[in-house]
Amino acid sequence: MSLEKDVMTQMKAAMKAKDSTALEALRAIKGAILLAKTENSQQDLSEEEEIKIVQKLVKQRKDSAALYKEQNREDLVEPEIKQAEVIAQFLPEQLSEAEIAIKVEAIINESGAEGMKDMGKVMGLASKELAGKADGKTISIVVKNKLSK
Structure with a gap:
């Protein structure tokens, strides 16, 4: 429907x-x-x-x-x-922060990102993959945490 x-x-x-x-x-x-x-x-x-x-x-x-x-x-x-x-209630089920972190980790590994200089590339890929399942602010926080390590 x-x-x-x-x-x-x-x-x-x-x-x-x-x-x-x-x-x-x-x-x-x-x-x-x-x-x-x-x-x-x-x-x-x-x-x-x-x-x-x-x-x-x-x-x-x-x-x-x-x-x-x-x-x-x-x-x-x-x-x-x-x-x-x-x-x-009309949105798909939202992912938890832990689930987002797992997906972002996989995206970072696939794209070969190596730090904050690649944040734009990772955010673009993560936003596409997680569209509707997570809000951009949460994705951004997780990506920053993963890339700053």
Whole structure:
């Protein structure tokens, strides 16, 4: 089932349950998908494009929650976190840091990277391989740790 159809199904369920937080998050996904379709003049988005859209939305919610927390706006933190959780359910299962480290180690060995000068090359390969399974910030931290040793 495509992401768009899945979101629509979930939206109907959220409307029936009168879950405004979930409904708002699902509408954000639907809006982002429609925007991406009109920008690219495409009928359907690839799975990779859908994952990128969902990752971006989750990151936006988490960043907003962190900003609100920093400004002591606890009343706004909770809805952002809940929306991020609703949106994140459309992502593939996320890898743990240990699993990411194993994959990054293999990429470093395959590419012959020898230190921080090769970080860009390793990040490019790791980002492609781990797309949707890990966020870029975590990948970057693991790559830095592995290459600085």
